[in-house]
Amino acid sequence: MKKAKKIKGNWVKMIFFLTVIFLCGCSIQAAGQEKKQSRQDEQHYQAMEKEYRNGLKEFLNQAGYRNSGINMTKVITPKEVAAGTTEESETRTYMVGIYNKKINQLDHREREKLMTDLVKVEILMNGCDVSYQFMETDI
Numbered sequence: 001m002k003k004a005k006k007i008k009g010n011w012v013k014m015i016f017f018l019t020v021i022f023l024c025g026c027s028i029q030a031a032g033q034e035k036k037q038s039r040q041d042e043q044h045y046q047a048m049e050k051e052y053r054n055g056l057k058e059f060l061n062q063a064g065y066r067n068s069g070i071n072m073t074k075v076i077t078p079k080e081v082a083a084g085t086t087e088e089s090e091t092r093t094y095m096v097g098i099y100n101k102k103i104n105q106l107d108h109r110e111r112e113k114l115m116t117d118l119v120k121v122e123i124l125m126n127g128c129d130v131s132y133q134f135m136e137t138d139i
Contacts, residue, residue, distance in 0.1 A: 045092065049074075052124040059121045060098070063114070069099030071135070093129040099137045 053070055060068040075093045103114065115132055122130045 048124070048126060049094075052121070055121050055124050056096070056118075059118070060100070063117070065098075065100045065102055067100070068103070069097075069135075069137070071097040071099070073097075091129070094125065094131070096130060096132050097135045098132065099135045101137055103134050104136055 049072065053072065056070060057068070060066075060070075073095045075095070077091045077093075103111065106114065111134060115134075118132055
C-alpha cells in the first residue's frame with residue numbers, strides 16, 4: 001500500500017514538472033514570435049523612411065531647392081491597446097528639419113505654400129504623423 005502511494009506521488013510530481021516545462025516552452029516560443037514580428041515591423045518602417053526621404057529629396061529638387069539637407073527625428077510611443085480594439089499598436093511621429101539657403105530667403109507666405117505642398121510627399125509615410133520645420137542655415 002505504501003509503495004502504491006509512493007508510485008502515485010512520483011507520477012503526480014512528474015506530470016507537474018512536465019506541465020511546467022511545457023508551459024515554459026510555450027511562453028518562450030511566443031516571445032520569439034513576437035520578437036520576429038517586431039523585427040519585421042522595424043524593417044518595414046526603415047524601408048518606408050528611406051522611400052520617404054528619397055521622395056522628399058526629389059520633391060525639393062523639382063521645386064528648385066537642390067542640395068537640401070534633411071534631418072528626420074522619429075518619436076515612437078510605446079505599444080498600447082488602441083482604443084476600441086484588442087490589437088496593440090505603436091504610433092510614430094516624425095519631425096523633419098529641412099536645410100536650404102533658398103528656403104531661408106522665402107517670405108512667410110511662400111514658406112507656408114511650400115509647407116502645404118510637402119503634404120503631397122507625406123502620403124509615403126502611411127499613417128504616421130509628420131511635422132516640418134525649415135531650419136536656418138548660413139551655408
